[in-house]
Amino acid sequence: MTVRPNVLVIQADQFRWDCMGAAGHPDVETPALDALAGDGVLHTEAFCALPVCTPSRYSLLSGQAVHQHGGWTNRSTLAPGIDTFPRALRRAGYRTAAVGKMHFTPTYLDVGYDRLVLAEQHGPGRYDDDYHRDLRAAGLAPVVDLLDQEESLRASAGPAYWTTYGTGRSDLPEEWHSTTWIGERARRELDAWTGGGGQLLHVSFVKPHHPFDPPAPWDERYDPAALTVLPGWAEAIPEQDRPYANEYFGYDGLTEAALRTAMAHYYATITQLDHHVGLLLDGLRERGLYDDTLVVFTSDHGEYLGFHHLLLKNGPMYDPLVKVPLVVKYPGTRAARRDTSLVSLIDVAPTVLAAAGVAPSEPLPGRDLADPASSRRCVFAENRRGPAAFMARTATHKLLAYDDGALDAFYDLAADPYELDNRIADPACTRLAGELRGALADWVMYDTPTPVHLDEHAPAVDAANVPSPDPARRAEHRDWFAARAAEAAAHPDFAPWRG
Template identity: 70%
Template sequence: MATNVLVIQADQFRADCLGVAGNPDVRTPHLDRLAADGVRYRNAYCPFPVCTPSRYSLVSGLHVRQHGGWTNHCTLAPGIDTFPRALRRAGYRTAAVGKMHFTPTYLDVGYDHLELAEQDGPGRYDDDYHRELAAAGLAPVTDLIDQEREFRALAPQSYWDTYGSGRSNLPEEWHSTAWIGERARRVLAGWSDSGGQLLHVSFVKPHHPFDPPAGWDETYDAAALTPLPGWTEGIPAADQRHRREYFDYGRLDLPRLRQVMAHYYATITHLDHEVGRMLDLLRQRGLYDDTMIVFTADHGEYLGFHHLLLKDGPMYDPVVKVPLLVKFPGRQRPGEAADALVSLIDVAPTVLSACGLPPATPLPGKDLADPAAGHDCVFAEDRRHGIAGMARTDRYKLLWSDVAGEALFDLTADPHELANVVDDPAHGDALRLMREAVARWALYDATPPTYLDPAARHQLFAGAVAEHRTGG
């Protein structure tokens, strides 16, 4: 029987915001149970702390400098293979539900069936979720204010005071988390017992705005929450240029941070609830044990680290580190916590290996089924504030930028990345080795320009959507 694959992706999920990761406050019982059945990778990193570039790396197994998708409005170039395409060629039924963030919206990267709930860009104006909202006479007002410039310019003062956190204006059944979870269960209900199915479920949350629906918004007592490691009373001097990114973080204080955390955590617990319903369905159908299940995110969230929120700024660990849980078929290595450095580029070769398929071309990632798999150094890039990059080993992190220069952190002595030791002779050998690692990594490919093709091949999914909605 062919292995089934379920990939569950969150957006902007800080890696330590799981109960199993030791977070003192957040409640994620279903994800914790999934971790108990598989491997939790404690040092997993995204290759680019922005949605679309990171997502293309997940499906292709390539660094962004290899696939060329540098922005949130770019197209995966033709000729680049993906693990969904490979599975489809092998006869798998492939489907995706939720936020894909492709250009064009229904870009064919290997999914035969798409039911989309987008958030940013043109996708929100032609996806399934927003069409259904409109037909029901509803509008995602909270999300529009946060995401669309013309509405954000008219946002009330309460939006700025709360950093965009608060109760969603939508009833729970129309909140994106519930909508995506319900559509995903419909697909899972149609899985056959013979295997050979892939479902990629991608939630909008906990991406800002942090807007859980009524009931869920009262899950946490803000005053009782503990600021996460790395919170500072003010913005460090090195980060002052990021004071005004999406919000003015100079005004952030502990009461405001705790309120943001309460709503951020609530969106996570709501997401965890929907994940639990999916996994329970697989258990009820007897498909859980032999299904490969991956849970991860496209990037992280500062959530107070260095007095910042969201993701616009330096590639400190909270924004480039992601949760990664892998339940291998047959529940291999249950409850293991792996310390190896891994990356989202490792997901594609891991899925392909579990399905017995070789990659079409050599991939830079590792098959995580090997307990010894990992990297000596992981890398990330960013193009929002000039040309920037990150190299991280188990002890050191090197950040470089054509705007801000270099920063080297000794993470053993300075886990919160506050002391730049790039000019300290005591770390000179480490700096040289990190620079050499970056030079070797940069030789993978000449850096391609951003690829954009709004008329790229896409699928029309009306029939597939109708089939899913009737339980076919």
């Protein structure tokens, strides 16, 4: 009898594709991820389906584009009848579990995992999850994170929060930071794995999503002055990006010194995350399970980190935002390889199912990444946050098409890798731009999008750790954390933001 491979999917949030040593980054230290890439395939041209958390996650799980599954926003539900690779594996007899940030509605939505152990950050999930219940039982509140993420609390963060762009040291001790909490509980799940195969674990870290708040001592890991400012930094916001000058923060005032501090803390959260990835992989090696496990590492979307004088993720689908890291280590083989073909996160589901020998319930639009014939000429993405936008990208050119055609952009990436010269009106580019418009039209009729699907009463996982959907319970939990955050922010010694 053939032993079915185990599957370990490790997901980060807002992790730039190039922020790994294996990807050639000059500063950030990621020894565990580099070692994983040394045993597998590093995809250098991987793209998310939509650069927002929940839509991208649903695309990874379902293998479908967002206009197919309908989960357009962070407050959406994967529609009934849409299959996922966890569901397919569960039907085939796999034991399935997930730990960390899922960003579902409802919080414990059943997408195919028998067990969910959650650490959420944004929206109502924070007041449902296991992590915040554990924090409250310990008398702790993640004040820095609350002040950054909860709109009603941001005004009390203080002036330094705004001038530092919310970057600083976490107010939580390392053992209670979300990265540590997720890493430790993921190891507990792996400890329950047996040698017979047929096990799936999805580990999803909150970081390096903002706020960039590594705990001590990780916050001292990088010297801002010693860092290399990444290509694409501009001293001022390009005119084409002026509509995004005040997204989340006011970026006109972003100085190189402030950017370097943000980079130092962003990298520190990555290196802390990498440490816990290393512990997970070491656990598999020690138990002789590593070689028989398909390991996938990726992120839901990227991060500007100074590109075009912007931070975070609200704005055009430039490469630092829409590209993602993707490493795949296949079971039974160890061979370092860099793959420069265009791939998408919708390819993860068919790749996992093919490795497990499980057929999807219906044909998927993605490709099995292990198949040499899986390369594509063009990769697509879409976004409905702000002006509706669609991306068609080849290895050398990119079209951004908006519902307002006056915003359309076309970039020759070979000559203009930092996407500063919009040549949409250049007659020399008319033919190529037209070809990409045609490819988009074949991909989706983007002027008639499917509506957002939201069902707060969709079937949830049936488990003891899933709380009741009682609004009063959630409100009482939210008020407790808000009171702790307001109390901490008002204290004269509270100074986590550092320039």
